[in-house]
Amino acid sequence: MKNPVLEAIRNRRSIRKYLPDQIKDAELKAILEAGAYAPSAHNEQPWHFTVIRDRQLLDRISEKSKELMAAEDTDWIKKMGRDGAFHVFYRAPAVVVVSMRKDAMSPLVDCSAAIENMLLAAESLEIGSCWIGLVRYYFSIKSELPLLNIPEGYEPCYAVTLGYKAQHPGKPLPRKKNAVSYIG
Template sequence: MNETLNVIHNRRSIRSYTPEPITDDELHEIIQAGIYAPSARNSQDWHFSVVRDAAVLGKLKEIMKENMLNSGVEFLTKRASEPGFVAFFDAPMLILLSADEKERFAAIDCGAAAENIALAAESLHIGTCLMTSSELLFARDADGKLKKSLGIPDGYRHVCALTVGHKDGEQPAPAPRKENLVNTI
């Protein structure tokens, strides 16, 4: 297997991180990988909000926990009630992907960018977890203040997030893959 295929196969969703920060060079490389993803009509109507300031990140983890507790979704409430629970797996960095509300293919564009970020990070031995439950962050943001404070442009909506950090512990084994998903004609 070549190096690219190795990285694709080794990438796992990482849910346990060390506090070691991501360097500026590492951040630059992984964000560039996101920016170089394909987008429908080459619209590039996406935005990457990188949060690594400890105080801001701490506040987001608190908001997320609070919103999980009040979500009315049993498994989220249960998880957030666990002793020592910290949202976003207590990662030292969070990348929030948002896209123009008018872009029909926003989810696909951001999904491609997010996977590029995850693969670039893996190539640097950095762990990530792609999340859409991050939308809960904005569950009580009707006035858009939180979005604005995170630099999400007007008219953009949150699509997904990636937790980013150095892996703490063993690489998880890949989940079994379903069979009979492909036909070739």
């Protein structure tokens, strides 16, 4: 079956190479709005989005994440931390840090739904995106968090990179078989 929503779902891939040009404000606004239209337990909408377009801050977050990654025991994380060319945001021109309200019913799930909505909205606008978990290393440095303007009672969980694509990874990755059972 073919429709624009299904196509965006099927075509979305993590983009890890971006053009330096900033995305348009209207595009960013549409993506953030898509995030805010995600479902949430009890309709709590327990998310806060911090848009970062400041190159210096983005580079600082990457560097500090990498410092902690480099000291990890897990080999692939240590390797990435020590790789001079690696940038935790792939030098995307815009990043949305997603924070969750700590006392909400289901904050991580709700924020994850918001993130997926943003990734799909970005794809529908031909904007590249990637869900970034490695930035949690940076979020663990409590003294840095005031730089992120996070409201009281919230904590950052993930980030989403946004920018025009400088790579087109092509076909979706194969999906696992046997992920569905039917009863009736």
